[in-house]
Amino acid sequence: MSFSQSMKKLAAGVVASSAIAYSGAVMAADTIKVGVLHSLSGTMAISESTLKDTVLMMIEEQNKKGGIMGKKLEPVVVDPASNWPLFAEKTRELITKEDVDVIFGCWTSVSRKSVLPVVEELNGLLFYPVQYEGEESSKNVFYTGAAPNQQAIPAVDYLINDLGVERFVLAGTDYVYPRTTNKILEAYLKSKGVAEKDIMINYTPFGHSDWQSIVSEIKAFGSQGMKTAVVSTINGDANVPFYKELGNQGVSAEDIPVVAFSVGEEELSGIDTGPLVGHLAAWNYFQSVYNDNNEAFIDQWHAFTGDDKRVTNDPMEATYIGFNMWVKAVEKAKSTDTDKVADAMIGIQTPNLTGGTAVMNENHHLSKPVLIGEIQDDGQFAVVWETEGLVKGDAWSDFLPGSKDLVSDWTAPTRCGNYNTKTKSCGGASAE
Amino acid sequence: MGYRFGRMLTAMLVALLVSVSWAEEPLQDPTAPPRTTTQSSVDGIDIPPLTLQEIINRLTSRSFDKKEAAIRQLAKQDNPRVVPLLNALMNRELVHNRKDDTIALGLKKDGQWELRDPESRQVIGQVDSRAARPVIINNRLRTVINNQLALAALNDPDSDIRYQAAGQLIGNDDPEMLAALAARRHQESRPRVAAQIDTALNIAALHSDDRTTRLDAIDALAGNLHPEVKNALNTRLLAADSSQETQALEKAIARIETRIETFQTADTVFFGLSLGSVLLLAAIGLAITFGVMGVINMAHGELIMLGAYTTYVVQQLLPSSHEWSLLIAVPAAFLVSAFVGVLIERFVIRFLYGRPLETLLATFGVSLILQQAVRVIFSPLNRTVITPEWMSGALEINPVFSLTYNRLYIIFFALAVFLALLTLLKKTRLGLQVRAVSQNRATARGLGIRSERVNALTFGLGSGIAGVAGVALAQLTNVGPNLGQSYIIDSFMVVVFGGVGNLWGTLTAAFSLGIANKLLEPMAGAVLAKIVVLVFIILFIQRKPRGLFPQRGRAAEE
Secondary structure (H helix, E strand, O other): OOHHHHHHHHHHHHHHHHHHHHHHHHHHHHEEEEEEEOOOOOOOHHHHHHHHHHHHHHHHHHHHOOOEOOEEEEEEEEOOOOOHHHHHHHHHHHHHHOOOOEEEEOOOHHHHHHHHHHHHHOOOOEEEOOOOOOOOOOOOEEEOOOOHHHOHHHHHHHHHHHHOOOEEEEEEEOOHHHHHHHHHHHHHHHHOOOOHHHEEEEEEOOOOOOOHHHHHHHHHHOOOOOOEEEEEEOOHHHHHHHHHHHHHOOOOOOOOOEEEOOOOHHHHOOOOOHHHOOOEEEEOOOOOOOOHHHHHHHHHHHHHHOOOOOOOOHHHHHHHHHHHHHHHHHHHHOOOOHHHHHHHHOOOEEEOOOOOEEEEOOOOEEEEOOEEEEEOOOOOEEEEEEOOOOEEOOOOOOOOOOOOOEEEEOOOOOOEEEEEOOOOEEOOOOOO | OHHHHHHHHHHHHHHHHHOOOOOOOOOOOOOOOOOOOOHHHHHHHOOOOOOHHHHHHHHHOOOHHHHHHHHHHHHHOOOOOHHHHHHHHHOOOEEEEOOOOEEEEEEEEOOEEEEEOOOOOOEEEEEEOOOEEEOOOOHHHHHHHHHHHHHHHOOOOOHHHHHHHHHHOOOOOOHHHHHHHHHHHHHOOOHHHHHHHHHHHHHHHOOOOOHHHHHHHHHHHOOOOOHHHHHHHHHHHHHOOOHHHHHHHHHHHHHHHHHHHHHHHHHHHHHHHHHHHHHHHHHHHHHHHHHHOOOOOOOHHHHHHHHHHHHHHHHHHOOOOOOOHHHHHHHHHHHHHHHHHHHHHHHOHHHHOOOHHHHHHHHHHHHHHHHHHHHHHHOOOOEOOOOOHHHOOEEEEEOOEEEEHHHHHHHHHHHHHHHHHHHHHHHOHHHHHHHHHHHOHHHHHHOOOOHHHHHHHHHHHHHHHHHHHHHHHOOOOOEOOOOOHHHHHHHHHHHHHHOOOOHHHHHHHHHHHHHHHHHHHHHHOHHHHHHHHHHHHHHHHHHOOOOOOOOOOHHHHO
């Protein structure tokens, strides 16, 4: 090999490597990194992997439109594996190592609670897309799912006013969301004049599969001469055997309707819904809602997943709204700086998928419509009732003694997630 | 915890005390909705006779009140198409054609709606799947339609249909329905149907103004287990106007309650047997691998899961024969899980005999691999396993006591698997070899048994049975990657409690734990019941480390 040849090679190598280094620098400067923190393995993979795909689809769509402010979006997907402490670790990794500008993630409340101190410490930005128990408002988190007053309370109102229900079974999985929601509901029902003896509360472990005794108890509770309904905060997997048992023991929706807060299209796609027709669910979105925005979203989802049997659900809509709001806020703030974007977020409006407009409020919760749907035999919901107009999400429930005086307001001059209107002071991190 | 338990007990006692007398408001008739559009108002509008098409076109309305009025009016028409149209409405086959705002019969064909004329059933066109939508009905409308259909079915030649129709109309106090019931009662020859009609008529008679009619009705209803009866009697008790009537009512209700209590005990026992059979199925494979071979196999749950997924795959491969695909799924699941089990034995466990901790860790790793493999192949979402018709529903012995078919079959299935396994171990050559190897490996080898082969086969057998359990569990629970995890602890619990190495122990342990759990559950709640059972087992194992039926002989001394 001659000298000149080797020099040429060397030069080419230098050029090539510097080109790589340069392009790397360009990449870093020219993309906006979006962290996706949803479990892709473990118990929660069933629900969360769908949301990961939703975020990826939204990013792809945004990049086709040219990204944000001329920069492409770059997803950074991590797998916290349904392991709550790992959620915190992965968040730290996303913010400090990967330097992401925003995180879309979490499903269960316990994972959110685990991430919360990390995003607050590192001043990150988290969009949380699932309905939850409320009693929280962080400067660094935007809650695009429903608060209890956007799901549980309207659903109970519907049962009382439209179905004439007088006895209630509050059945839930034994963890923080059902317990808090049921505490709020119990207080609310009592304020509506429902007697203690007409409320039955029942908790079951995660993944409970033997529902025989509980369903037979519910049947007995419902045969006392007053219209009875079940308000179910039973989570995920456990619903399938629960509904199967209801069907087998002949409890029809006409006798004892079940209104569920954690059962959506995705959960029903694992069951034969024939015996469940007429049972209810309360959400802010159903796939069956008929409007152009929604049809386009469903088509896009089918194209993205390559499967036209895939269903859409409420947390997907919440992800959709959250993502679009974030894009608007970044464009408005002309920066991806957490504080600037968080300020710009408040008051942002984007179309939702049910034909209205979602508004981000000063308490980091959305204003949304509340829909009640009945399960159909094709695994979809038919909307039988909806609120007139939007319901504003309430971070702190008005029905719990510890939180009824608290409000959240992240605009100047209050800038506080749990401002006590009685003592006129900003409390600690949370109530209770 | 004690506080909660105490509160629950008090709540239960309070509930018991007041249950006799607590119906505070008059019973709401399920057919009379809270916000009724009354029939008279419909009649009022109705001066010019409308065609069937005109009536059902009113179902395009978004208001459920208007739809209800349209349904009631439709039911009144004297037209043979009324019942099929009501059925079509129930089955979401009446669609709202958005283009010309009419209602037609619609059938989904290749993603399109084929529209037919509601009266003549002629095809009138095809529209895009989004151009037409099924008419939405809610529970109230469903009740209205069901009552109308029941009314029409009351004179059906099939006595089963008449029985169901009469049952649907119990608790109804619409005079038109009652008149139809009374008319039917005169002609009815089947005692079963007649009894059902009597119940309906007697409940209605509770509202009569005549005291003797009421007293007769109360007497006739005493001991009747139909849930509506107790409701109606409780309601009447609040309005009773003489001590004689109050006494009669209280007596009747007391009789009903005594009967209900008896059947509730039977119910609990059945639930316990059913839970026991699930535990038995989950544990029986483990009783072989852990009990007989002494291998701690943490992947046992995943072998069950593989069986469940095999059921799913078999159903997918045989889309037309859901009713019988389970019969194919049982051997298929056995083979799949047994095959995987043999692989695990050959490639992992074989090198780790006598090192229980390493086996535990290695098989735990295998379990994670299997879970993730299923997630990759089938997606993390749960898969639908269709329950065949013959396994759905319940064997109704009376209105408060019914045995669900799927549970009933699974109890028998678990026992059959147990007996088959027992026979295999006691009567066949392989069984003899397995027992020999598990009792004393060295001597067995000395007698010419190829212990390696026996190990692999035994492990395969235990795994295969786990797969068979998966087929049964697929009928009860979710088929998803986590299916196995929820059963692994229960399985170990049963095997250890029953006594390692003893199949009869496993059987006894499974059923006694099942029944104990179900007896505790109504008192303590599902979470606490599980905890109590676990604590009990821990204490029991402290006292008798070898379980209920300890193994005797040389194997026990190892």
